[in-house]
Amino acid sequence: MVYFIITWTCLTIVLFLVGINLLRICKADCFDRRGDRALAAIWLGIVAVSLLWLTLSLVLPLSPLIGWGVAIDLAILSLVSKQTRSEIVAYKSIISPSFILGFFTLELLVAILTTQQIVWFDTGLYHLGSIQWLSKFGAVYGVALINPKFGFTSSWFAFSAPLIPEFIGNRVGAIANGFVFLIALIHWIITLTRILKNQARLPDWFYLVYAGILILVYFVTTFTGAPILISFSADVAVNFLIGIIAWTILSIFPKNSVSIAFISPRIIPLIIACGTVAIKLSALPLLxxxxxFYAGVKPVKFKRLFWGIAVIILLLLPVTLVGIKTAACPLYPSKFMCLDLPWSVPAEITQEEAGEIKFLGELAQEKSPIPQFILPYWNLLDDNEFKLIILLLALSLIFSGLIRKNSSGEQWLILIGLCGMAFIITQSPLLRFGIGYFILIPCLFIAGVGQVLLAKIQPIINQKLSRVQLSRYEKIVPLVALSIAVAIAVQNDVKSRWLLPAELPSVQVIKAKVNDVEYAYPANWTVRCWKYPLPCAHVPVHNVKLRDPERGIGAGFVNTN
Incomplete structure (x- = not known):
């Protein structure tokens, strides 16, 4: 737990410095409350550093020294701006002993929860393997030939790689997901406090409901057989970021009109959306x-639309380049725009991986809801992702025709929710891939109702709960929470995790060799590689050899078929 707390504290400081400078560049005066501004900075810092580390993996390994070094350099660079320095100095006034105690207590509670042993199947199957490759070698040519799932590009694995030093061995915990959960929990507590003080706005109400549902779901599932929070699954980060994008839109909209300027607060949700897509492609409906929202509608400002598309292409370029390097496909496992390279993954394997998720090609069947006169043209589009892009653009254009110039920001959330639900339903994957889309619109409705109801009963609450009493509770609650955390921490099953997380499950492997590649694979298919030394495949591999035998596995692999 000590390792988690130290890492999270350092990460919070670095991400805050990076994010606060980005907010300054984006002229985001709409975040006028210090709490909102600090949280927006940290969330923005998460996606920015994730993308930065993913880009860095193209040329360098993401070791803790390199990853942290680059991030700290970027944070120091942020301090060059006098305006940024002045803003950071202003935060000194809120750094009190009670604030530090509360932050430390929450870190301790979340660490107790997330340092438990990881048992999530996919983390053993390929999450930790992908993180190991990135940490030791960066993005590796043809690594998907060892395990097809290593071809899945995710900036979340890049974000996790520098956080796992070699000296901890198999004592690996859910440090990345735990950090996101920590920030989401802090954000939720701040919004709850504002509601109790009658200082809440619509974005606060929305986040309270949205994040409250996710926090409860992820907390409860840690005590079941499917503790996704205690893993390196990117779904956790994606679902929280869906809500953060909605929160930023609601925060920005009433205070910012659409201008022709390229840099404006409206670019912030777009940047976070691109960063979320880099984490997992299930976030595509956010775009x-x-x-x-960035471009504005009725009339559409085409210059801003052009710049917005340019931002998307630029920020997602690292994702496509890593995909090409690892599997010769920019959107692996999709065959869309795949290249014929020496390290290309065999078509049948790519098809098998893609088959695990049902894309929009199924819509062209006899029972398709698409009108029959459109089907012949729809079937001409062989690439499922191209169909997906067309469908999402169609939904967006239809919605933009209905929206009014002076409409409220709530309608943008409805658009995101509809696009997201359409995406998830048509692919028929697990709900965990995009639960955020499904609760987005209901949470918006509940937030609006809650805001109205509280306005009516607030006088009664004020009579029963004075500001003096609330201030007293703010001092007592952290002490009570700390007492609970300490009581849990001294339990026998938690003592072993005081310094480092629980050990990963053990694995028995069979060592094998194909051509000049020496590798291992689990002796039992129900057991995964976890953090076994590289290269470790999930099953025996064939038709693969080293790309450059003199440089070893770090130089990559090629297909001999």
């Missing part, structure tokens, strides 16, 4: 809504 149409955030792009149109």
């Amino acid at each position: 149409p809504g955030t792009l149109l």
Whole structure:
């Protein structure tokens, strides 16, 4: 737990410095409350550093020394601006002993929860393997030939790699997901406090409901057989960021009109959306809504639309380049724009991986809801992702025709929710891939109702709960929470995790060799590689050899078929 707390504290400081400078560049005066501004900075810092580390993996390994070194350099660079320095100095007034105690207590509670042993199947199957490759070698040519799932590009694995030093061995915990959960929890507590003080706005109400549902779901599932929070699954980060994008839109909209200027607060949701897509492609439905929000509609400002598309292409370029390097496909496992390279993954394997998720190609069947006169043209589009892009653009254009110039920011959330639900339903994957889309619109409705109801009963609450009493509770609650955390921490099953997380599950492997590649694979298919030394495949591999035998596995692999 000590390792988690130290890492999270350092990470919070670095991400805050990076994010606060980005807010300054984006002229985001709409975040006028210090709490909102600090949280927006940290969330923005998460996606920015994730993308930065993913880009860095193209040329360098993401070791803790390199990853942290680059991030700290970027944070120091942020201090060059006098305006940024002045803003950071202003935060000194809120750094009190009670604040530090509360922050430390929350870190301790979340660390107790997330340092438990990881048992999530996919983390053993390929999450930790991908993180190991990135940490030791960066993005590796043809690594998907060892395990097809290593071809899945995620900036979340890049974000996690520098956080796992070699000296901890198999004592690996859910440090990345735990950090996101920590920030989401802090954000939720701040919004709850504002509601109790009658200082809440619509974005606060929305986040309270949205994040409250996710926090409860992820907390409860840690005590079941499917503790996704205690893993390196990117779904956790994606679902929280869906809500953060909605929160930023609601925060920005009433205070910012659409101008022709390229840099404006409206670019923030688009940047976060691109960063979320880099974490996982299930976030693609975020792009149409955030792009149109940035560009403005009726009339559409085509210059801003052009710049918005340019931002998307630029920020997602590292994702496509890593995909090409690892599997010769920019959107692996999709065959869309795949290249014929020496390290290309065999077509049947790519098809098998893609088959695990049902894309929009299924819509062209006899029972398709698409009108029959459109089907012949729809079937001409062989690439499922191209169909997906067309469908999302169509939904966006239809929605943009209905929206009014002076409409409220709530309608953008409805667009994102509709696009997201359409995406998830048509692919028929697990709900965990995009639960955020499904609760987005209901949470918006509940937030609006809650805001109205509280306005009516607030006088009664004020009579029963004075500001003096609330201030007293603010001092007592952290002490009570700390007492609870300490009581849990001294339990026998938690003592072993005081310094480092629980050990990963053990694995028995069979060592094998194909051509000049020496590797291992689990002796039992129900057991995964976890953090076994590289290269470790999930099953025996064939038709693969080293790309450059003199440089070893770090130089990559090629297909001999």
